[in-house]
Amino acid sequence: xxxxxxxxxxxxxxxxxxxxxxxxxxxxxxxxxxxxxxxxxxxxxxxxxxxxxxxxxxxxxxxxxxxxxxxxxxxxxxxxxxxxxxxxxxxxxxxxxxxxxxxxxxxxxxxxxxxxxxxxxxxxxxxxxxxxxxxxxxxxxxxxxxxxxxxxxxxxxxxxxxxxxxxxxxxxxxxxxxxxxxxxxxxxxxxxxxxxxxxxxxxxxxxxxxxxxxxxxxxxxxxxxxxxxxxxxxxxxxxxxxxxxxxxxxxxxxxxxxxxxxxxxxxxxxxxxxxx
Amino acid sequence: xxxxxxxxxxxxxxxxxxxxxxxxxxxxxxxxxxxxxxxxxxxxxxxxxxxxxxxxxxxxxxxxxxxxxxxxxxxxxxxxxxxxxxxxxxxxxxxxxxxxxxxxxxxxxxxxxxxxxxxxxxxxxxxxxxxxxxxxxxxxxxxxxxxxxxxxxxxxxxxxxxxxxxxxxxxxxxxxxxxxxxxxxxxxxxxxxxxxxxxxxxxxxxxxxxxxxxxxxxxxxxxxxxxxxxxxxxxxxxxxxxxxxxxxxxxxxxxxxxxxxxxxxxxxxxxxxxxxxxxxxxxxxxxxxxxxxxxxxxxxxxxxxxxxxxxxxxxxxxxxxxxxxxxxxxxxxxxxxxxxxxxx
Ligand SMILES: [Zn+2]
Numbered sequence: 145x146x147x148x149x150x151x152x153x154x155x156x157x158x159x160x161x162x163x164x165x166x167x168x169x170x171x172x173x174x175x176x177x178x179x180x181x182x183x184x185x186x187x188x189x190x191x192x193x194x195x196x197x198x199x200x201x202x203x204x205x206x207x208x209x210x211x212x213x214x215x216x217x218x219x220x221x222x223x224x225x226x227x228x229x230x231x232x233x234x235x236x237x238x239x240x241x242x243x244x245x246x247x248x249x250x251x252x253x254x255x256x257x258x259x260x261x262x263x264x265x266x267x268x269x270x271x272x273x274x275x276x277x278x279x280x281x282x283x284x285x286x287x288x289x290x291x292x293x294x295x296x297x298x299x300x301x302x303x304x305x306x307x308x309x310x311x312x313x314x315x316x317x318x319x320x321x322x323x324x325x326x327x328x329x330x331x332x333x334x335x336x337x338x339x340x341x342x343x344x345x346x347x348x349x350x351x352x353x354x355x356x357x358x359x360x361x362x363x364x365x366x367x368x369x370x371x372x373x374x375x376x377x378x379x380x381x382x383x384x385x386x387x388x389x390x391x392x393x394x395x396x397x398x399x400x401x402x403x404x405x406x407x408x409x410x411x412x413x414x415x416x417x418x419x420x
Numbered sequence: 421x422x423x424x425x426x427x428x429x430x431x432x433x434x435x436x437x438x439x440x441x442x443x444x445x446x447x448x449x450x451x452x453x454x455x456x457x458x459x460x461x462x463x464x465x466x467x468x469x470x471x472x473x474x475x476x477x478x479x480x481x482x483x484x485x486x487x488x489x490x491x492x493x494x495x496x497x498x499x500x501x502x503x504x505x506x507x508x509x510x511x512x513x514x515x516x517x518x519x520x521x522x523x524x525x526x527x528x529x530x531x532x533x534x535x536x537x538x539x540x541x542x543x544x545x546x547x548x549x550x551x552x553x554x555x556x557x558x559x560x561x562x563x564x565x566x567x568x569x570x571x572x573x574x575x576x577x578x579x580x581x582x583x584x585x586x587x588x589x590x591x592x593x594x595x596x597x598x599x600x601x602x603x604x605x606x607x608x609x610x611x612x613x614x615x616x617x618x619x620x621x622x623x624x625x626x627x628x629x630x631x632x633x634x635x636x637x638x639x640x641x642x643x644x645x646x647x648x649x650x651x652x653x654x655x656x657x658x659x660x661x662x663x664x665x666x667x668x669x670x671x672x673x674x675x676x677x678x679x680x681x682x683x684x685x686x687x688x689x690x691x692x693x694x695x696x697x698x699x700x701x702x703x704x705x706x707x708x709x710x711x712x713x714x715x716x717x718x719x720x721x722x723x724x725x726x727x728x729x730x731x732x733x734x735x736x737x738x739x740x741x742x743x744x745x746x747x748x749x750x751x752x753x754x755x756x757x758x759x760x761x762x763x764x
Contacts, residue, residue: 217754217755217756218752218753218754219752219753219754219755220752220753221751221752221753223694223751224683224684224685224694226683226684227683228666228670228671228676228679228680228683229670229671277750277751277752278750278752280750281750281752284747306638306660306661307660308660308661308666308669308670308684310660310751311659311660311661311683311684311685311686312658312659312660312684312685312686312691312694312696313694313696313749313750313751314660315638315639315641315642315658315659315660316642316696316746316749316750317749317750318614318615318618318639318642319618319622319642319646319746319749320746320747320749320750322615322618322619322622322646323618323619323622323623323646323742323743323746323747324747325619326619326620326622326623327623327743329619330623345639346638346639346660348611348615349599349610349611349612349614349615349639349643350614350615350618350639351615352611352615353609353611353612353615353616354615354616354619367606367611368599368601368605368606368610368611368614368639369599369601369602369605369606373601373665374601374602374603374606377600377601377602378601378602378603382603383603386603386606387606395607395608395609396609397609397612
């Protein structure tokens, strides 16, 4: 399930001091980085949506200065002493150094256009946003907090899937987060799931697909099996636009495709209709 | 050993008849062949090889024991995939007094990779659901080798809801390499189907027992395995990804599947220790494929007893415990709150 998705390169994410200029991978234009940053990491020429780190995303979504981080003391360990070409314990350290985050999820409370809510955002800069015990636990606590305080919940998915290095423990996070969302549903709370590029594997097959409303950013890769796995299995050409946001909307699995600049308004609108 | 209820039909001590031999079983196959040879000589030429045969049989048994007590994780994966390992429909034949199959998800189709139906099992009336890989080529193709599409998961959920409505407990048997990775599967939302199943199973108001009988391949497995009690047959495997898939991604090639199998801690012994499963159900000596009757009997005994226990609980308590069971899975560090590792 957790097919490797190309990790964000310097040209794909913000926060990397790669000079003043960057190239848009879609239209190929050379872009002044500061302009792209100010444009919410969207290419001004072709509207390509670059991947966004969790803190930057939180800043984009929340009213200025309203984000209050929660559950930040939860850290990953290497429960299975997993070693592939590199020990998981070492991988955690180098990813923490590189991303300056403890793991792949940022969670807390905030306001969007004055409306209070609970938010959890996955971070592509930490092991491609993969879900292990830390991500699962922080998500579950966020969901439980929303249920307890009857607040709307927004989860932003950006992930290659379950984290192989925690094996069955990460598989169990799918059940754990889905069960927590069952209780949030019983409590009558609003859950908005925002899918961004990429949302795949065990993340798609759990909380991401359980939103009361599912929003996707334009042209995001969204699927269960990775395109390469599918190709290896069926050995035939995949349809045009397969597993992209627009494809999922047309197949009936995404409610709205929303440009990044309109996300705050869209979320606020849904809260006005359905929030408690 | 099998009891009278299963009526084992004079099971011979060794069953050489056309059994597929796994690579690491070669020395065992050689001994079996020697026994057969001597037996043939004995009956043809009327010579007495009783002592030699007994000796060889003893050697065989001790080698079988030694081999199966020390299976590597990769060997376990091979046993779990053994072509003669009993499958869902074999278990039905072996331990259900009655099975009334239910077809289709009422949405799209009837997925033969997941079978569901009303069953009588050890004195219980249950909704029995499980993956079926297929036994011969024709059936394997019809069943898509046990890799289900979304309609399989939706059929499973429809049947679970029926069970909830009519107060029947749910029993699921997991045996899949994973959900099917294909165009139709994605188009019809296999991820959504699995996610909804997990959410609905976590709050289904009837007891649920799940057993991984063969392969427990990632989302395709857990999509029918959120339960009050989760068990594995001794030589089954259960993991977030297949060893080959893991090797392909982390080692950039499939040759390291044995290393991946070890790293993934996918055996019943490991998963019992980590607290992911409640029980590892012992298999007959040499694996379920050597003696399906005994394997089926052990499985039936486990399910019957577990259902008896679960039926005694109030549904509210059951739901609370089911939630906490999965809620508490995960191992991490939390500063301030004492180094807390929550698992099992
Ligand atoms: Zn562009």
